[in-house]
Amino acid sequence: MKKQSSGFDNTKKTLIILMDVLIFHLSFILSFLLRYNWNIPQYNYISYESASPFIILVFIFLNIMFGNYVMYNKQKTDFVYLTIIVQFFMSILIMAMTFFGRWFTFPRTIILISFLVSSILLTIWRLIVFKLYLKVDGTKKVLVVGDEISCKRAVLNINQAKNDRHIVTHVILSNYLENLKENIDQFDIVYCSSKLNEEIRTKIYELVIRNNKQLFLSTSFENLVMINPNIMNIEDESIIEIKGFRISPEEDLVKRIIDFTVALVMLIIVSPIMLITAVLVKVTSKGPVLYKQVRITKGQREFNILKFRTMSATAEKESGPVLASANDARVTPLGKYLRSLRIDELPQLINVLKGDMSLVGPRPERPFFVDQFIAINQYYDLRHNIRAGITGFAQVYGKYASDFNSKLNFDLLYIQKYSLLFDIKILLQTIKILFDKVSSKGVDEEELDNLTDSTFPENIKVIE
Template sequence: MRSNEGFDKTKKILIGMVEVLLYHLSIWLSFYYRYDGNIPSFNYISYQNARVYIFFVFLLLNILFGIYIYYNKSIMDLFVITIIVQVILTVMIMAMTFFGRWFSFPRSVIVISFITSSVILFIWRVAVFKLYERIAGTKKVMVVGEENKIGEIIYNFMNAKNKRHTVTSAVLDNYIENIKKHIDTIDIVYIAADLSRQEKLTIIDFLVKNNKNIFVNTSFEHLALVNPNIMNIEDESVIELSNFRISPEFDLIKRTIDIIVAALMIIVTSPIMILTAMLIKLTSKGPAVYKQVRITKGQKEFNIYKFRTMSATAETDSGPVLAKANDMRVTPIGKYLRALRIDELPQLFNVLNGTMALVGPRPERPFFVDQFKKENPYYDLRHNVRAGITGYAQVYGKYSTNFNSKLNFDLVYIKNYNLLMDLKILLQTIKVLFDKVSSKGVDEEIDTSIPETIKIYR
């Protein structure tokens, strides 16, 4: 789906420029408030010398957190991202003024500007978001496919936090005839993967000629076409499909960054890890840290380290079982450790020993990997990269997403991989900590029946 739907790049650049001006205004107001209207030039000059770097970091952080992508946002998202970015920016400005020797840039002004900028930017962003909703409107979606395959698609649209897309109709048979008959009532057609190749081509040809947007899912057939290399051989253009792998040079850089960042994070979080281990030992029987066999790059087995959040005998009788929402096996303190992702901190040692990366597909247990491979022949492709502490599926999906959906997220990550994507995922993982849904287990069941409010064409 097109993330720039409603606002093109030019509008987003203008919005970013206005935000830089608003941020500058918030700092100036902070100086004005701090010094009762008599701003000392000596202090203000330090800010002037640093502001180019401050504005660059301001824009970079907001872009990485996706603040200028509106189609999947809510007002609460805007609030959370604004606060997180301004907190990080405040810390980074203090660091910049130290290393840049701009000591006369008052810390009090930086702290006051955190409050003023958060308020001003949030009000501005809500106004822009409302304008976006007014311009882009709500798009009417028609889902096309077999009845037993489209229920989950409709469920996802109906449960999205932002109602930018509303499913109004479903075509279960006689596809092209029904699409032609009702084309004027919809804006977008979602084509399910179960249609034959010829049916898809016929539908796409008709929709393109009628300037209608087309959605398709992330099936292997579609993912294989992502990030192609276009070559010209004599008088023919050839499309070379990319593999589901990360290039050796990027993998080396990624590994180097992982080692440096993991070592620093172990030092910084060591007090939290020591306190967590003590709390676990005091509140339940069993080890504070437990080891469990998982699968990583090259389908190799390794021991993953985690703080124990379940009772020590959680799977004694049941055997391997996926965690569920409201899982009764979770200890009282384990619930909070999972919600804050503190239980994952020992995996920093897995990153150091090379069995995991900071970012990558979440590792599964051999028992479940064997099951998933039987159900999906492409499941092994996720093992072309190291397993990760956090990943694309964890940031953009839900914890309760089924394994096929998670696999699609993982394959999108591998296909689109670049170093900036890793940084973006790491930063957005901070936002996920504030999302209660993301810390739940696998849902028992979802209602995939077609609601009565949706028109059905056969």
């Protein structure tokens, strides 16, 4: 039995990180050489040597948080702008570190030169690694198992991915186990896209594991509840304790303290941007500067969310409540830019100070739609076990106007995986999506609505 390659495992990632650190360090040496005509003054360089351990630790932390070492969902341009973003933050943080560390002989010109040098060298290196990754790990063939609608949705989603890392080659709609056995050598990954009979599901898992294939599962409720379980030992038996969709009171208190502190600091920092935006909104269209709308937060409680107005003042006068969509005709010309840059969300920092919202959490929805969504999906109210957020897991990894079920899965996954470090990662990656046009777009609702009448692409073998 041939064992499948594990791809870029942790050992390879560690080597990549070490090489990143080496290139980053060499970029500083090169910057010193360029700045001082190949004759580095010792009293300047010794400041860098003293600060370098802290600089390198922050460098590794930021790159991990921005996802630079996760490659399956990337394309070449991602590495370019992610490298520049991280190095920009590094420049600011290095200036702060050298000030508080009293390394005053660390030249500010070196920070500027190293930003340019490190951005170029790291980008070249990461593009080489990415090319090797694609060549070594290759494209993975995916076999999708489930009912017709869920399989079509899975195919549509995978086909819209940034790269060709995963390609659906087979779809099995019935007689799952028998058809899976017959085609076991023709794919790398089995994706169970819908709920299956427990007996059949267990046998599929066993078959996949014994044949060293990868297994993908949908984020259905029964799968989500198994995330981050607590393992208990009672006498001679190990028991799995399922975690509810909540965070502990202690975590909630720490999260609230951090939310209040960060929101207050951010309001002070972005106040000039908010003032300019307020003036632009007022002079470019009729209506109030701020837009208030009733939303739902923790405990099903209603509150007024604050935003800079991006639509005409009478946007829903005739249509009534309507969900945001791609290319929404109600959005003003200025509103398009405010939305794409997420500037319209800045007034929500006031909501965070008041305790209505958190910096990170499920995006708050309107009561009109919450009632509809709960009627369709009985688990929807679980997202209200924590405060609503300005940004969230769904906003970073999903699309701007994805359908509510997809967003709900992200929200429940966020609650199950919650940690302070996870919040920091989402906050940092929110910056990334400003440069990613896909994140600002809505899902193609017409394609989703037509799944029932659509057919599978011709290059996919459908087995019934």
